[in-house]
Amino acid sequence: MTTPRHTIDDIARAAGVSKGTVSRVLNGHSTVAARTRNHVQAVMEQHGYTPDPAARHLSWRKGQTLGMSFGPDDPLLSPYHVLLTRALEAHTAPQGVQLVTLRSDLETLRRLPSAVLLLHAEDGDGRLKFLAERGVPAVLIGHTEGSFWVAPDDVGGAELATRQLTNAGHRQLVYLGGGPSQVAQDRERGFIQAAQSVGAVTRTLDADFTLLGGYRAVRRAWEAGERFTGLFAQSDESAVGAVAALQDLGLRVPEDVSVVGFDGLPELPLPIALTTVAQDIARIAAMSLELMQDAVAGLPARGQHIPVILKPGKTVAPPR
Numbered sequence: 001m002t003t004p005r006h007t008i009d010d011i012a013r014a015a016g017v018s019k020g021t022v023s024r025v026l027n028g029h030s031t032v033a034a035r036t037r038n039h040v041q042a043v044m045e046q047h048g049y050t051p052d053p054a055a056r057h058l059s060w061r062k063g064q065t066l067g068m069s070f071g072p073d074d075p076l077l078s079p080y081h082v083l084l085t086r087a088l089e090a091h092t093a094p095q096g097v098q099l100v101t102l103r104s105d106l107e108t109l110r111r112l113p114s115a116v117l118l119l120h121a122e123d124g125d126g127r128l129k130f131l132a133e134r135g136v137p138a139v140l141i142g143h144t145e146g147s148f149w150v151a152p153d154d155v156g157g158a159e160l161a162t163r164q165l166t167n168a169g170h171r172q173l174v175y176l177g178g179g180p181s182q183v184a185q186d187r188e189r190g191f192i193q194a195a196q197s198v199g200a201v202t203r204t205l206d207a208d209f210t211l212l213g214g215y216r217a218v219r220r221a222w223e224a225g226e227r228f229t230g231l232f233a234q235s236d237e238s239a240v241g242a243v244a245a246l247q248d249l250g251l252r253v254p255e256d257v258s259v260v261g262f263d264g265l266p267e268l269p270l271p272i273a274l275t276t277v278a279q280d281i282a283r284i285a286a287m288s289l290e291l292m293q294d295a296v297a298g299l300p301a302r303g304q305h306i307p308v309i310l311k312p313g314k315t316v317a318p319p320r
Helices: 008-015 019-026 034-046 079-095 126-133 154-167 182-196 211-223 236-248 281-296
Strands: 065-069 098-102 115-118 138-141 149-152 172-177 201-206 230-233 258-263 275-279 303-306 308-311
Touching: 008 019, 008 034, 019 034, 019 281, 065 079, 079 098, 079 236, 079 281, 115 126, 115 281, 126 138, 138 281, 149 154, 149 281, 154 172, 154 182, 154 230, 154 258, 154 275, 154 308, 172 182, 172 211, 172 236, 182 201, 201 211, 211 236, 230 236, 236 258, 281 303
Parallel strands: 065 098, 065 115, 115 138, 138 149, 149 303, 172 201, 172 230, 230 258, 258 275
Antiparallel strands: 275 308
C-alpha cells in the first residue's frame, strides 16, 4: 500500500504555523525567524516531506510579466521610481520574469500582466477591485485591509522628521505636500501629530513630489507673505526644490529656514547634505515580490510596514 504524500497543509498543521510560513521557509525567504525556520525544517524531516520541485516554481514561471502600475501623474523616471525598478529587476530578471511599466488606467490594456504591483495608492483604490475581478494577483505599495500590501512607515517617519525640527527649537512649521495618495496623507498626519505635541504652528503648502512642484509652492508662499522657520517635505525631490526656492529668495538653509525631506535618495543636486528620513527601497522591493508569490499561490492576504531611519544632514539648525 502506498503511503499518502504529505502536503504543505499537513506540515503547517504539524508545525503549528501558517501555510504561508511553510511556503516562505521552502522558498528561502529571509523574513522567517531562524528559530521558526529550524522548527519547520525539523517537522518536514520528521514527516519525510519533500516539496515538489515543479510546485515550488509555480509562483514565478519564465515568460511571466510583472506590471508596475503608476499613478496618472507619476513621473516614471523619478529617482525613487528608478531605484525601485532596479531593486525589483535584481530579483525578477534572474527568474526570467519581465517587468513592464503601466499607467493607472488598467482598463485600457488589451492584455493584463501575470501580476501587478500598484504604486501611488489611494484609499479605496479602484485598481485592486479591477484586478481582483479578473483574477490577476496584485500587491499594493500602500495599505488596504484584506489585500497584499507593503509600505514604509510613513507616519512614523514623518514624526521622526518633524521632531528633528521641533527638537532644534522650531515652532513655525510647514508641510510641503498634499494630495489624495496614502503616502502624502500618512506623512502629513505624522507631521501634524509630532508638531501639535509641542504646540507648534503648522501649515500645509500644496505640492507634488517633484523638484519643480516644491520650488513653486515655497516661492509662491513666501512671496505671498508666509513665514516659517522649519519645513518638512513629503519627498527629497520636493525638499531640493524648496531649498532652491529659499536660496533664490535670498534666504539661507539652515540658518534662516531648516528643511527635512523623506526617501533617502542618493546624489541629490544640493551643495549640502539633506537631512532626510530614509526608506529601505531594496527591502520594500524584496517584500513586494515575496507577497506577490503568496498572492499567486492563493495564500491569505497580509501586509507589512518596513521601518525607516533618520539620516541627519546639514539642513537643520536652531531658529535664529
